[in-house]
Amino acid sequence: MSFLKLEALFVSRALGGVPRCRFSRGLRELSTAPRPTPPPPWRVLFFGTGEVALPIARRLCERSDLVSSIRVVAPRPKKGLTPVLEWASEKKIHVEIYEPSSGICSAEQRNPEEVAERYRQCQARLIQLAKEKTDIGVVADFGYLIPSSLLSAFRFPPILMHPSLLPKYRGASPIESAIIHGDAETGVTVLDLDPDHFDAGNILLQKTYAIPPDSCCARVRAELAELGAETVTECLEDYDRLYSQRRIQDPSKFSKAPKMTPADYLVNWESFTSSDVYNRWRALGVLKTRLRGCQSVRPKAGKEHLYVLIHKVEKADSEAIDDLENAVDAEKIAQARPGTLVWDKKRKKLFCRTRTSQAKDHWIGLAQLQFESGSRVIDAESFKNCVKIHLYPGKCVFF
Structure with missing residues (x-):
């Protein structure tokens, strides 16, 4: 070189x-x-x-x-x-x-x-x-x-x-x-x-x-x-x-650090672990994803998929992950593909499945979100109320 x-x-x-x-x-x-x-x-x-x-x-x-x-x-x-x-x-x-x-x-x-x-x-x-x-x-x-x-x-x-x-x-x-x-x-x-x-x-x-x-x-x-x-x-x-x-x-x-582009803000749930998502949010502040397979209650009703901005993410602690994986729907949750959303009623938190790289590194908490249509930033519970979330794999996922 x-x-x-x-x-x-x-x-x-x-x-x-x-x-x-x-x-x-x-x-x-x-x-x-x-x-x-x-x-x-x-x-x-x-x-x-x-x-x-x-x-x-x-x-x-x-x-x-x-x-x-x-x-x-x-x-x-x-x-x-x-x-x-x-x-x-x-x-x-x-x-x-x-x-x-x-x-x-x-x-x-x-x-x-x-x-x-x-x-x-x-x-x-x-x-x-x-x-x-x-x-x-x-x-x-x-x-x-x-x-x-x-x-x-x-x-x-x-x-x-x-x-x-x-x-x-x-x-x-x-x-x-x-x-x-x-x-x-x-x-x-x-x-x-x-x-x-x-x-x-x-x-x-x-x-x-x-x-x-x-x-x-x-x-x-x-x-x-x-x-x-x-x-x-x-x-x-x-x-x-x-x-x-x-x-x-x-x-x-030698390694390159090129200027960030809009593609760098888009979360690839099939490729990213929860650590990847968390570090990317720390670096960029706001992430972007698409929501598909759900029925929207308010914004852009009837659309096949929505763009969603993620303003704040949180690490999922081991206790929360254990509760998710031992829940009544544990079998369905275990089969969930990356991008599947799960609402934790006990903690009133929204979790998303990511790619698994090691034990307990496949769930990330989403705390503040925003529909790209221009609505205000809302918390996880408000977001949950805006979309009907299904636990079945593929029914309601980010991609």
């Missing part, structure tokens, strides 16, 4: 003697050329948008001993202000809007020639800013590749914070992927940037993070963002040593 590698070779410009770095293919090896002594304090150009980037921007702004100035680069928002843009506006921090090389970011950018011209002008402004007013770029939760012409304009090679232990979960959804797969541990990585591939740079520093049991994505994201801010500042404090000791990512440990 081949990667484009970044080689930072510091040379002096003919005028001014300002150290520059250039990017080339091949192994990322340290240059033997004289290196400038890195700050602090740093003049930082910060590239970021969302919730993972915001704590880093805040931490850099607070560390006056480490950062003398900070400017922000962010994509043009599609709706409202992103967390980083909102923060920059409150702090009256200089912002440059990043124009992509292709695609439509706003109604005015429908002409490909206009898009290309905006991109060219944006790159020219950022290159000038990198050369004259900043020392280094710091990137987090940005979403665009940064071209080598801009990366090489900085005095020191920029760094990127990625919320996973690279090369595991390289891509747009590393936090969700770690939770979906039931990982007990993840972490953050600070690396240099590859101008041609996302998250493919050399590693400067990594820190691990134990994922709290039963924690949802919002909590993990917030805590990883704070850990990322701590790790970035540590890298800037000891940049010269960490950069000189950076290491190539191990290709044997």
